[in-house]
Amino acid sequence: MSTLPSEVEDLRIRTRDFIRSTVIPAEPLPGERLGEDSLDRLRAAAKSAGVFAPHAPKEYGGQGLALRFWSPIFQEAGYSLIGPTVLNCQAPDEGNMHMLELIGTEDQKKQYLRPLVSGAARSCFGMTEPHPGAGSDPAALQTSAAKVHGGWIINGHKRFTSGANNAAFCIAMVRTPALDASAPEGGAPAGATMLLVDMDTPGVRIGEQISTMDRAIGGGHPHLHFEDVFVPDSAVLGTPGKGFRYAQARLGPARLTHCMRWLGLARRAMDIALDRTNTREMFGSALHELGIAQDMLALNVMDLETSDAIITKTATLLESNAKAGSALSSVAKAHTSEAVYRVIDRSLQLCGGDGVSDRLPLASYLNEVRAFRIYDGSNETHKWAIARRASAERRRAVEDGAPFQADVAQTYSSAEA
Incomplete structure (x- = not known):
């Protein structure tokens, strides 16, 4: 029996039915993309079904779900590779919507959030840069914005700017100098600042395209150049100098929603494997009765359930303690990916030759999810941060009076002697 509130469970069921009855039959062949006309028709159908933009505010056309309830809905959407795009809860738009809702001004919400939620516009997030610029280490940020009268001048180079080819605007992370509090525009500390940049602004240029193994995110992952780009003061998202703080508010939920969507796809892969093992025979037995197949299926269930649990815990924590939730999202991202x-x-292995062919979509699924171990911070970077936090927390606990286990071990050793 579902433990979700009745209105959330109703949305989950309607989303599940819509994905299976309307979206899956419209899926393109592995390796191909959905045409814009087909996407527009599916999005219109999603709006009619009342399942469009489940995470977005109701006043802008979304379903208004609280973050702690996103996972079951996003998993249902992710059961199809194109489901999140159809439901308008795909990256990077979903993360940008969340951040605009949190820190955007009313004018910014009208200009950028409303068309983003409705599907009338798409967006990108300009963070990653060519080496030695920002990547897994955001502190290496090199794209800069200089303060001028009435606005800012941006210069810099981004890469892996997901969705940029189709975007109407970019949320650009830039390095900004300290501003004098006595200046007419007021003061701000040196640091990172987020700026809303319309993609048709003079000086904004999409550069080299980067072909990647994943295809689910429309709009590619191209280089993006800012060459003396002027944006007005109203383009500042939040407060100058606080961009890294805002980035955490975006990236914690954003990396978690990636987990939700991919977990839905993993459930689809598991269902494909179960259908195969329930209907195929090998060595005189049903495949699902063979021990090696049972072991693989059991491990799949364990991976699905542990991922679901850590995602749910993290989503709940993000609502009550954003800092702790953001830290736990590193655990969720590294584990789930x-x-x-x-x-x-x-699942592919259980399906044998069909698994590696285009008779089934499993090979294309592998290409999609493999990149996630690098996107949103490499897993190695997350594990480094996880270990550092664990060590620091233990040192603080010992300083506060917790038993020092090395001494306990020494006591046991002495007693045995």
């Missing part, structure tokens, strides 16, 4: 790959890989 590896778990969903394992689930899909085992």
